[in-house]
Amino acid sequence: MKILLIHQNFPGQYKHLAPALVKQGHQVVALTCKVKQPAQWQGVQIVPYEIKGASTPNIHPWLADFETKILRATSCYRGAQALKAQGFEPDVICAHHGWGESMFLKDIWPKARMGLYCELYHLTTDSFINFDPEFPTRNAEADALRIRMKNLNNRLHEEVMDAGISPTRFQASTFPDHWQDRITVAHDGVDTDLCRPNPDARLQISDDLTLTRDDEVITFINRNLEPYRGYHVFMRALPEILKRRKDAHVVLIGGDEVSYGAKAPKGQTWKQIFIDEVRGRIPTPHWSRVHFLGRVPYDKYLSMIQVSRAHVYLTYPFVLSWSLLESMAAECAILASGTEPVREVLTEDETGWMVDFFDREALVDRLCALLDDEATRKRLGANARDFVRQKYDLQSVCLPQHLNWVERLGTLEARPPRD
Template sequence: MHVLFAHKNYPAQFGHIARYLIDHHDFRCTFISEKPPGKHAGLERLQYKCSGGATEKTHVCSRSFENQIWHSHAVYETLKARPDIQPDLVVGHSGFLSTLYLRELYDCPIINYFEFFYHTQDSDLDFRKDLPAYGMSDLLRARTRNAIFLLDLQNCDRGYSPTEFQRSQLPAEYSEKVVSIFDGIDTNLWKPVEDPNRLIGSWQLPTDKKIITYVSRGMEAMRGFDVFMKIAKRLCDTRDDVLFVVVGEDRVAYGGDLRFTQGTTFKQWVLAQDDYDLERILFLGRIHPQQLVQLFSISDLHFYLTAPFVLSWSMMNALACGATVIGSDTAPVREMITHGDNGLLFDFFDVDAAAEMANEVLDNLGDYQALGKSAEDFVAQSYSLDVCLPRMMDLYRSTGA
């Protein structure tokens, strides 16, 4: 069986499943993305190149759609020039591009990966009521951003979303068409390291401090970076035995924080709001996955916050590494963490409750070790690659048939 994967990035969400299909089920896999082309161990990578996109003259509400059309057409043109590629199944990521045009190239089933369908109420857009509200143009734009999803929901034969929460955001009329299958965590990598080295890159973490970690692609309101910093300050002011380690880039990956930060990054804006002891808060930037495994393994407490939005892989990685996780009591986190069983939950906005919970854990680390072990088992049994990839393959095979 020949599967064609379409995504702006590589390997992204499809890297593990492509490798699994090739290595364990003798599938042929082709991957088209914006990344450089090549061949490796049975996987051919094609590169598409966009020749246009939205400009400042494009209506703000249709810019995402304009860019998605350019990407989708570039994928179509690139594959049209390769008539030797005749897949039995197309799998595409809705968001950056659409698989709509591939119907005109291939007489085969199509599966789409649906990551997030936008809503303007009871959603990520209106969750942070403590920050300046999004303007009407932002809300109108959010509704238009669903256009490519709706086209793909109508066009595809089947679809899947990584979590039940993300699936639940899709229009109800498509619920039977889309299933929930997580991407899968590589538990050969993401697992506790025995006697981990406390040297993370060039940072030697002291042995006389309790380590509290926070990890996010970007430092932004969507992932509660500002709330975490308030918690960190509260703990710094009352304890001298803690060190905070923050991993991530000084950028906004999701959301419109720059609309109110007056030309600074969100991190800079947050740090200017209060007096933080930056000698006890280390910002490591991006680090290698193996270093992150080391960090999770020595973390005494890991914080993960998110608005009702896409769940971060970092939280699942922390759980897999046996970290004691305190997460925001929001829908995507509640799906994975059961309070008192494999982690702890607090109200996203309740800094006092989070600090009190953290103090309880830090003062009684032995009493909370069982949470980390339960978290590790939870990921291994329900969300590891060994569990998720066979489910994906069954979806692919049944749809392709």
């Protein structure tokens, strides 16, 4: 088959799928705004397109997000037109449609089958927009209207989606009922040969400090340190954790920006806001055992989870982080929030421990209990790795599922664009 991949940050979710499709003998082309010049990557032909146009000043705020997607969609459309002019006719289009790029591609290739990466449908239920009472929506009624507008991109793509794929049941369940019979649940997969325990792992914090498995290391990971991933809950628990764990080092990975929730007020960062809130209750000797690494290369991230004695993962009901499954694959002892996406992959006292997202006292108590119980940590870690290898292993489970999904996609009758 001729397969076209669309991802604004290619390879993104197609990192493993694209080369595997090439190995199967398919012609694979990726259309992306990430590169400036045509290139080859593991047999994939990468074709650039340029985003043209600018956002309208003072546009209605509910339309600003959609206008950005329209700019990407029309720019990608022009890039696709150029591909068509060169004679390229894809049998299958696989797209992460979250940025709008693939919105008009069926207008160019109406006979192509389109498979979408269904990451999330934005909901107006309290568990989504009012989960955290500390950050309530200012106007629930207006928020429901705004979020409905935010789903315009999803809704327009649904009309031309021949099949979808979603990494977890929770994420798939956010989409409306009339999507469900077209969505397959299959995770992107965890490389369990790479994410594995390493008794000799070493994490260099500074020229004077390197942590190993012999140290008591508590880890916490966000793409960006923000409330959506429970950063504020963890930081408020930190003074008591450091007080009770005299030798523990706390290591945090995460940037200063915002990935999912609202921006911090007045040009601040969530990271600094909650540092400032708790720093006065943490003596300097204790604070010297807290290490913010920022964003790090993958090998350093891997060393971090391999030296971890207990890994804390907190999240709103939202997209599940890869870091949780990768930490489980590395045999970390997990203490996580008992929110819905977590409960899909974690079983209490079997593959990890869970606490209520908002219960800082329980977080501290259970973390200390976990650190004091080596036998339980080993049991939970071993079970967690076994679970990930059975359900989420890249090579033996998830990649074959994705390849089969693409093959089935190629047999479907294409849904043409609608007026």
